[in-house]
Amino acid sequence: MRLALFATLIGFALAAPAKAAPITRIEMRQPESVVTYKLAATLDPVAHSIKGEGTLTWTNTSQVPVNEFWFHLYLNAFKPGSLFQKEATNEGGRGTNLTGTAGSIALIKLQIDEPDGQDLLPTLQTSGNTVGTPEDETDAKVTLSRPVAAGASIRLAMRWTSILPEVVERTGYKGSFHLAGQWFPKIARLEKDGTWAHFPFHHLAEFYADFGSYEVTIKTPTTFVVGATGAKTSEHVDNGFRSVTYFQSHVHDFAWTAWDKFNERNVRIDDVDVRLLYPPGYDDAAERSLVAMRTAFPSFRKRVGPYPYGVLTIVHPPAGAEEAGGMEYPTLITTGGSWFHNPLVHDVEGVTIHEFGHQYFYGLLASNEERYPFLDEGLNTYLEGLVAGDLFGRASLLGKVGPYEPDGATLNAVYARDRARDHAVGQPAHTFLSGRAYGSLVYARTRALLETLSRTYGPCLDEGIQLYFREWHFRHPTPTDFFDAMRRTCGATAADALTAGIESRGSVDVAAISLTDLGATSELEGSNRGSLRLPFDIEFWMKDGGRQRRVYVPTTDGSFTVRVPGVATHALIDPDRKLLIDVNWQDQHAIAKQVRPVGSPVTFERAFYWLSELVLGAAP
Numbered sequence: 196m197r198l199a200l201f202a203t204l205i206g207f208a209l210a211a212p213a214k215a216a217p218i219t220r221i222e223m224r225q226p227e228s229v230v231t232y233k234l235a236a237t238l239d240p241v242a243h244s245i246k247g248e249g250t251l252t253w254t255n256t257s258q259v260p261v262n263e264f265w266f267h268l269y270l271n272a273f274k275p276g277s278l279f280q281k282e283a284t285n286e287g288g289r290g291t292n293l294t295g296t297a298g299s300i301a302l303i304k305l306q307i308d309e310p311d312g313q314d315l316l317p318t319l320q321t322s323g324n325t326v327g328t329p330e331d332e333t334d335a336k337v338t339l340s341r342p343v344a345a346g347a348s349i350r351l352a353m354r355w356t357s358i359l360p361e362v363v364e365r366t367g368y369k370g371s372f373h374l375a376g377q378w379f380p381k382i383a384r385l386e387k388d389g390t391w392a393h394f395p396f397h398h399l400a401e402f403y404a405d406f407g408s409y410e411v412t413i414k415t416p417t418t419f420v421v422g423a424t425g426a427k428t429s430e431h432v433d434n435g436f437r438s439v440t441y442f443q444s445h446v447h448d449f450a451w452t453a454w455d456k457f458n459e460r461n462v463r464i465d466d467v468d469v470r471l472l473y474p475p476g477y478d479d480a481a482e483r484s485l486v487a488m489r490t491a492f493p494s495f496r497k498r499v500g501p502y503p504y505g506v507l508t509i510v511h512p513p514a515g516a517e518e519a520g521g522m523e524y525p526t527l528i529t530t531g532g533s534w535f536h537n538p539l540v541h542d543v544e545g546v547t548i549h550e551f552g553h554q555y556f557y558g559l560l561a562s563n564e565e566r567y568p569f570l571d572e573g574l575n576t577y578l579e580g581l582v583a584g585d586l587f588g589r590a591s592l593l594g595k596v597g598p599y600e601p602d603g604a605t606l607n608a609v610y611a612r613d614r615a616r617d618h619a620v621g622q623p624a625h626t627f628l629s630g631r632a633y634g635s636l637v638y639a640r641t642r643a644l645l646e647t648l649s650r651t652y653g654p655c656l657d658e659g660i661q662l663y664f665r666e667w668h669f670r671h672p673t674p675t676d677f678f679d680a681m682r683r684t685c686g687a688t689a690a691d692a693l694t695a696g697i698e699s700r701g702s703v704d705v706a707a708i709s710l711t712d713l714g715a716t717s718e719l720e721g722s723n724r725g726s727l728r729l730p731f732d733i734e735f736w737m738k739d740g741g742r743q744r745r746v747y748v749p750t751t752d753g754s755f756t757v758r759v760p761g762v763a764t765h766a767l768i769d770p771d772r773k774l775l776i777d778v779n780w781q782d783q784h785a786i787a788k789q790v791r792p793v794g795s796p797v798t799f800e801r802a803f804y805w806l807s808e809l810v811l812g813a814a815p
Contacts, residue, residue, distance in 0.1 A: 196385060223503045226445050226669035229254055230407030237414040238453055241298075243368045245357040247379055249411075251334070252350045252650050253343075256405075259389035260342035267404075268321065269377035269509055270736055271332040272396035273298030273360035273367075278328040282625070293663060295361025299495045302380060303650035304354035305337065313340050324397045333396040335380075341476050350794035353380055362519045364398075369516035371419075372454040376524060377402075381448070386672070394565050400624035401557070401564035401571070401632045404447040404449060406669060412440040415453045422472045422508045423451035424527050445503065445559055445669070446525035450512050460485070465492035467502060477534045479544045484530055487544040488704040491551045491585040498657065499664050500580060504565045507554075509547065521546050523553035541587060548586070549579045559668045567674055568633075570626040573641025574660065574677075580604060580642060581657075608643035608775035615776070620644070620655055621674060621697040644696045647703070650773035652689045659684035676699070686793075692727045697774065703777045705786035708754070710766045717763035719785060720756050723749040734758055736765040744770075 234249035255261050272279035274297050305315040318338040325331035339381070344350050360367045366376035375429045383393035384405045386794045392403055410428075412420050417437045425443025432438075443449070452472065460471040460481055469488060488509070492502060508527045512519040522530030527549035532543035556562075560568040580603050611784040614635045618627060627633040648655040663672070663680035674697065682690035695701030704725035711718050719733060728749040735743045742758045768783035 203744045204674055209807060214303065223501060224663050224669060225753055228407050229256055229405035230382060232407065232409045233800055235412045238373060240371050240373065240416065243359045245375060245378055247357060247541065250350055251350055251382060252348060254348040254638035255343045255345055257385050257387050257389040257456055257490065258345050260344050261385065261389065262339045262342040264337050265383040265391045265393035265415060266335045267333065267381045267383060268300045268335050269333050270298045270300035270394040273363065274329045274332065277333060278325050278331040278395045279398050281328060290713035295363055296362030297357050298357060300357045300365065302355045306352050307764045308352040309352040331395050334393055351700045352374060353516045355380055362516045365522050367519065367576045372447050372513050372516050374452045374519040376450045387783040389521060392563060395627040397565065399627060399630060402448065403563040403565060406445055406447050408444040409446065410440065410442045410451040411449055412438055413451055414438045418455040418456040420452060420459060420472060421453045422470060422510055422527065422658040424525050426448045443526060448524055450524035450527055454544065464488050467492060468506045470508045474513040477511055479536050480532055480534055483536065483543040484547045487586060491548050491582055494582040494585045495552065495555060498578060499661060500668065502554060519664055521550065523550045523557055525558050544586065548582050549575065555810065561671050565625065566623050568637045569620050569641045570674060570677060576638045576642040577645040603771065604643055604775055608641035611640035612778060613641060615640055615700060615702065617699050619698055646691055647773060647775045648689055652685050655685040695727055703729060703774050705729050705767050705768055705774065706782040707730060707766060710763060710785040710787045714758055714785055716758045719766045720754060722754050722767065723752055729774065731769045732771065733768040734767045735759045735763040738762040738764050
């Protein structure tokens with residue numbers, strides 16, 4: 196999910212040149228199918244309600260019997276008094292505009308679908324499940340009269356009514372536009388040890404669920420155009436209403452949209468049927484999304500792995516429904532951006548690439564987004580920078596300013612630097628104190644850290660990401676699995692630095708203290724104050740006009756000295772700006788004591804640094 200257009204511009208439009216690892220196409224394994232949904236939904240576009248019914252077949256893939264079920268009733272997040280409503284008052288992030296109409300989901304029937312099957316509705320517990328907010332109704336439990344054995348299956352019959360909120364975050368309506376996300380009772384994921392991974396709907400967190408199959412029939416007035424997860428399998432019209440059925444296997448969610456003003460384009464890209472739904476007058480934005488996808492499909496395939504589905508629906512919400520944009524569901528993404536094309540701002544292309552990237556990190560890997568958000572948003576933000584580089588080359592929002600050309604990873608590093616002292620990147624989403632902290636660390640800091648390691652250790656980092664995807668797609672990985680893949684491709688030192696940078700606020704803080712002419716040699720005294728000990732270059736500018744480089748590998752904290760033969764007038768630590776996460780780039784330059792500091796080539800760089808601080812510090 197993209198938190199804000201500003202983050203989009205930083206994350207994509209300023210993409211650094213791509214550095215592709217030699218990645219080949221891989222074969223995709225099949226996921227373990229745990230759930231099968233067969234649902235029907237009828238939209239009332241005036242009341243903005245959905246009447247739903249159908250069956251859920253669930254298989255106990257754990258090693259223990261189960262006598263209770265947990266369901267996500269996430270539309271109740273938009274009822275007054277919910278945990279989401281309380282958390283959304285925090286500074287920054289989307290979903291803070293709570294002035295619209297409320298949303299809800301109410302189960303009318305929940306019964307074991309067999310003769311004389313247990314009626315589970317009397318056991319439904321919707322309140323009292325969320326610590327600190329007992330009135331929250333997004334995390335619900337039912338109790339079975341007899342357990343479901345390990346390996347056994349059970350089918351439930353369901354009927355419910357959903358009321359969509361005025362679009363606020365990931366779902367809702369605006370006028371006659373409807374985006375139905377989290378619209379049905381969705382069963383939580385049961386881990387292999389028999390523990391339910393259930394949690395309420397948090398303001399900053401997203402989702403986690405098992406893989407399965409969805410067959411959903413959506414009924415709307417005939418004037419409405421419908422888009423949904425999966426491929427359309429049937430359609431019929433009766434008495435002014437159209438019913439369209441979609442089917443998709445190997446996914447863990449289902450979303451759909453309906454609007455009576457959609458324009459539509461259908462194209463085939465990289466053996467995938469791509470469908471664009473967009474507002475009238477947004478033809479240029481639609482074309483820019485297609486331009487992005489013509490690069491995104493082959494680029495993600497090369498860098499990560501193949502896109503295994505045959506369809507992708509791209510939805511551009513209308514003006515006023517921007518909160519519905521920048522979101523991902525299996526085989527369906529929502530974008531955003533202006534109807535006109537500003538050639539200096541790659542907003543539409545950027546959000547399209549980002550949301551498509553979630554088809555891998557949210558969709559195919561399916562890690563727990565509430566507990567480990569960096570595995571989705573952070574890795575995706577790093578990869579989208581590379582993919583955007585494939586599309587734009589040396590693109591920059593500001594272009595080349597004198598001798599300096601900024602890139603997105605650098606600005607991400609500046610944006611996240613101060614908050615890196617307050618939070619660890621790898622903490623659960625709901626524990627961040629604000630949306631700004633969440634965005635600057637989970638998105639920006641993760642990208643800057645990965646880019647630092649990539650620039651320091653080379654293509655092994657990108658190879659590690661591909662190894663991680665190859666081994667863990669469809670398997671719900673954890674950070675341990677990601678760090679292990681990095682250890683196997685980049686080695687223990689790089690993997691330890693990555694782990695510390697993610698889990699314990701690890702930092703780089705290398706400073707030049709003094710440069711001294713010792714006669715036949717020159718000596719740089721520096722200080723290594725950070726906890727991450729990454730190798731770095733030191734460039735010495737010599738009196739005779741030459742330059743010398745040394746690589747220093749810190750083994751301890753504290754001071755260090757590096758000598759070179761001859762007389763050096765200046766020394767610059769990290770001249771190629773590999774250490775993006777260094778806490779202060781201004782203290783990496785030293786001038787020999789007898790040299791007057793006039794006309795230093797670093798002057799403009801430092802001036803631009805402060806300009807970046809000014810711009811980013813004022814950003815929303």
